[in-house]
Amino acid sequence: MSLPVAVLISGRGSNMQALLKACEKPAFPAHIALVISNNHDAHGLDIAKQYNVETEIISHKSYNSRAAFETALNQCLTANGVKMVCLAGFMRLLGNDFVKNWYGRLVNIHPSLLPSFKGLDTHARALKNGVKLHGCTVHFVSPEIDEGPIIGQAAVPLRYGDDEATLAARVLEAEHQLYPACLESLALGQIALKNDRVFSKFSNASPLKILLNRE
Numbered sequence: 163m164s165l166p167v168a169v170l171i172s173g174r175g176s177n178m179q180a181l182l183k184a185c186e187k188p189a190f191p192a193h194i195a196l197v198i199s200n201n202h203d204a205h206g207l208d209i210a211k212q213y214n215v216e217t218e219i220i221s222h223k224s225y226n227s228r229a230a231f232e233t234a235l236n237q238c239l240t241a242n243g244v245k246m247v248c249l250a251g252f253m254r255l256l257g258n259d260f261v262k263n264w265y266g267r268l269v270n271i272h273p274s275l276l277p278s279f280k281g282l283d284t285h286a287r288a289l290k291n292g293v294k295l296h297g298c299t300v301h302f303v304s305p306e307i308d309e310g311p312i313i314g315q316a317a318v319p320l321r322y323g324d325d326e327a328t329l330a331a332r333v334l335e336a337e338h339q340l341y342p343a344c345l346e347s348l349a350l351g352q353i354a355l356k357n358d359r360v361f362s363k364f365s366n367a368s369p370l371k372i373l374l375n376r377e
């Protein structure tokens with residue numbers, strides 16, 4: 163049984179594309195049933211159309227409250243039989259009701275090794291702090307921003323001479339590997355959420371860690 167997934171985007175859509183590519187593999191245990199953008203101009207919508215995936219635009223600007231916007235989102239997801247939602251550069255905060263309703267079935271990718279550098283400008287802050295390892299995290303979404311249980315992480319070593327652009331590019335490459343790997347584990351049911359922590363069903367080890375050694 164292939165898991166029906168929705169990807170929510172607001173812009174470029176490169177992580178969405180990585181998920182779409184992964185889902186093209188015959189044995190992949192999930193498929194992208196729907197791409198939703200809250201932004202008409204999202205470049206990711208053009209990419210989704212190239213993959214012949216159904217797209218919907220649900221603009222927050224068309225609703226007079228966050229609750230109304232999220233009710234529309236929820237109705238669209240349910241009507242399309244979606245069982246898992248992947249946020250991929252979706253630039254709207256989701257409210258408690260929506261998040262609680264989808265808890266355990268709503269995941270996000272964040273461009274840092276959480277819990278370091280929650281929020282925006284993660285690459286600039288990593289450089290400023292002189293960390294030696296940066297990277298990205300896929301996590302379940304909880305009501306607190308960038309705080310939900312961690313599913314998988316990919317570490318990216320910093321290099322001498324890195325600037326925001328070079329670091330962002332290497333982290334993005336890591337994101338494109340990590341997100342499909344996490345979705346695969348989720349779809350295969352290899353992950354269990356217990357007391358707000360994620361465990362592999364097959365061992366006590368963390369289910370997913372990717373160290374990208376690109377030196």
Ligand code: GRF
Pocket residue numbers: 171173174175176177178206250251252271272273298334337
């Ligand atoms: C990625 O860096 C992701 O980690 C963050 O937003 C960015 C989206 O990029 N949440 P893209 O739209 O997937 O190219």
